[in-house]
Amino acid sequence: MKAWNKLLLTTTAVTLLALPLSASALSSVNATGPVPTAKVIENKQEAAEQAGTKGLLEQIVHTKKGSQVFVKGEGLRPIDQDTIILNVTNSVPVVDQHGNPADLLEALQQEWTVTAYYNPAITKSLPAKGNAEKFVVERPEVKAMVSTGIIDSTGKDRVVMVGDSKIVLNMSEETVITDKNGKALKQSDLKAGQRIEAHYGPMMTASLPPISPAQKIVVLGETSHVEGVVGKDMSKDAKSIYIDTAGDKKMENDMILHLNEDTSIINIVGTPVKPEEIKKGTKVAAYHSLATTFSLPAQSSAYVIVVLPEPVK
Structure with a gap:
């Protein structure tokens, strides 16, 4: 099979040779504009029954007929393609593993694994060509940051912690608060001078001090x-x-x-x-x-x- 280089091409740089599709496949192709994103994805059982290829995006091309994505990896089923060129329309869902909107261009640039589901009506060319039905991008999980410090002050739904640095931790109903033995505590139990272990992020402002949402706070003791x-x-x-x-x-x-x-x-x-x-x-x-x-x-x-x-x- 032909190896496709990872780069973003425009219609002025590359002209793709159109390969014939079946009548049913051609009827759904009318891609225009940028690589699409979407907000929803169908259930996993249905996805497992579809034709699909899991791997890396090798190339995204915009042509007069729409967008085409080159996927190289391994077929989900023995009959599925290891390398395939997929036509993409604006109605094709593109989400991450949690169902949140994702972006194919970002997946290409970051070399994230993508599972491409497509209509089984594909050409017999090498590589095969078909119509995409959905994409699932495996976005790397970003873990919370953990640090130990002292509560410098408390306020409504926030705690200021000093340690290796100073940070403002925003509290919410989802913030878990316990003592070092795992006993549940309330936000009102947090006092200035307590030594804590804070789990926060991954989002954080660039301000001084930075502000970040608190996921969990463990009270280690008094100081x-x-x-x-x-x-x-x-x-x-x-x-x-x-x-x-x-x-x-x-x-x-x-x-x-x-x-x-x-x-x-x-x-x-x-x-x-x-x-x-x-x-x-x-x-x-x-x-x-x-x-x-x-x-x-x-x-x-x-x-x-x-x-x-x-x-x-």
């Missing part, structure tokens, strides 16, 4: 919150941060927070901050473990450190 000024310059390899919480230089009001590979340091919009950029006098807010020593100053492990902006003078 403590402290604010103050940094008491000492930090170095690139700093293992801790010294915070003067009262600004009075009294050790009993200070706190040392230990840093580890899971500690996030960001600014108020969620952009990462390097430790060496934090100097003495920098204002910070920090979320840390509930486990705190009785030493002077007290010590704990930091989850998230947020560098606060300097006041406008």
Whole structure:
């Protein structure tokens, strides 16, 4: 069989030799305009009984008579074609595996697998030529993103989480909320300072901070919150941060927070901050473990450190 190259051609670039079709096949061919999309697909049982080829789109061509799609792969049944040229009309359904509208040009460009169903009345040429009845595009599944952070604030149907970055999570009736043991919780159970595992996306705005729909939130536990000024310059390899919480230089009001590979340091919009950029006098807010020593100053492990902006003078 002839191998067809993957490219989009126009009528000025390519002229296809028309191959004869049966009378019943010709009666349904009147394709014009761009490659179509559709909103519905017939049931799977009916699709399984149709002639079909599953594989990749090799070429889409627009001619004076309409659109033609070149499919190369494997026939669904022993009698079906491994390579076929299909005439496409605007009434042909083009959907993904979930029944959502899809696009053949995108499938061609992304090299997504496509199942093409067609009328069994086809030519005896090589490759055979026929009339398409539906296309199912296997669009890759996009999984939700998962990250751990601290609830910075809550509002009506939204949660602001800080961690490796800052993100606004929009809540809905579909958002699942549980504790770490799987017990169901309500949105009203979410409080600032809680450490959570958030499942969100795949859609996300390009704003700062980004906004994304929350699919699931798991409450991992509580944290403590402290604010103050940094008491000492930090170095690139700093293992801790010294915070003067009262600004009075009294050790009993200070706190040392230990840093580890899971500690996030960001600014108020969620952009990462390097430790060496934090100097003495920098204002910070920090979320840390509930486990705190009785030493002077007290010590704990930091989850998230947020560098606060300097006041406008």
